[in-house]
Amino acid sequence: MRISVQNEFFDFSKEVENFSSKLDNVGALVTFTGIVRGQKSKTLDYMLIEHYPGMTETQIKLIVEETFKRWRICDALVIHRYGKLEPGEPIMMVATAARHRKEAFEAAEYLMDYLKSRAPFWKKEILNGEGNWVDAASVDEAALSRW
Amino acid sequence: MIDLIYFSWIRERIGKPSESIETRAATVIELIEELKKKDIRYSEVFSDLGSFRVAINQELANFDASIIEAKEIAFFPPMTGG
Numbered sequence: 720m721r722i723s724v725q726n727e728f729f730d731f732s733k734e735v736e737n738f739s740s741k742l743d744n745v746g747a748l749v750t751f752t753g754i755v756r757g758q759k760s761k762t763l764d765y766m767l768i769e770h771y772p773g774m775t776e777t778q779i780k781l782i783v784e785e786t787f788k789r790w791r792i793c794d795a796l797v798i799h800r801y802g803k804l805e806p807g808e809p810i811m812m813v814a815t816a817a818r819h820r821k822e823a824f825e826a827a828e829y830l831m832d833y834l835k836s837r838a839p840f841w842k843k844e845i846l847n848g849e850g851n852w853v854d855a856a857s858v859d860e861a862a863l864s865r866w
Numbered sequence: 867m868i869d870l871i872y873f874s875w876i877r878e879r880i881g882k883p884s885e886s887i888e889t890r891a892a893t894v895i896e897l898i899e900e901l902k903k904k905d906i907r908y909s910e911v912f913s914d915l916g917s918f919r920v921a922i923n924q925e926l927a928n929f930d931a932s933i934i935e936a937k938e939i940a941f942f943p944p945m946t947g948g
Contacts, residue, residue, distance in 0.1 A: 799947065852943065855944035
């Protein structure tokens with residue numbers, strides 16, 4: 720298991736390569752990457768992500784541990800960035816590895832659903848010098864009930 | 867002394883990221899009522915209990931939770947990670 724809360728850019732392909740190189744006897748690897756949506760100067764200048772240092776790491780660890788309890792996965796990776804992010808940059812990624820794809824897919828979805836609504840991050844979108852805090856979507860909260 | 871920490875629009879509207887306070891409140895909701903009496907910024911920010919969440923010592927908590935053991939209480943809007 721690896722969890723990283725970081726300001727730095729990450730290279731998606733290198734992270735996947737690194738994650739997969741440590742796996743053994745695995746039949747499925749699922750990854751998801753969240754990207755800052757928007758067109759520079761048209762719909763978004765940049766995004767600011769604030770987080771709660773300390774609680775962020777603890778919450779993500781609890782979510783990942785719960786994922787391990789619910790599915791037979793071999794390994795999991797979570798990277799989540801904070802700070803100033805430009806359109807097109809990666810915000811976060813998850814990777815899950817399992818013997819079979821069903822476990823890997825479901826574990827990745829579960830991780831995503833919980834990271835969205837239970838990891839203490841807050842996004843602000845800035846356009847033409849004006850900032851707007853992104854509202855939590857009720858569909859994201861509702862998504863938790865299916866688990 | 868308890869450290870109060872604010873995030874996102876709550877931090878912006880209160881005008882500071884954190885503060886240390888003395889309180890006689892026993893629960894989160896009592897603390898909120900106390901803060902609301904202090905200044906109009908607090909009464910505005912905390913007017914709608916549905917619009918924000920609370921964590922005690924970095925763990926999500928309910929509004930009726932005890933704060934007797936609290937060292938750090940954070941107020942923030944619903945999270946938008948991922």
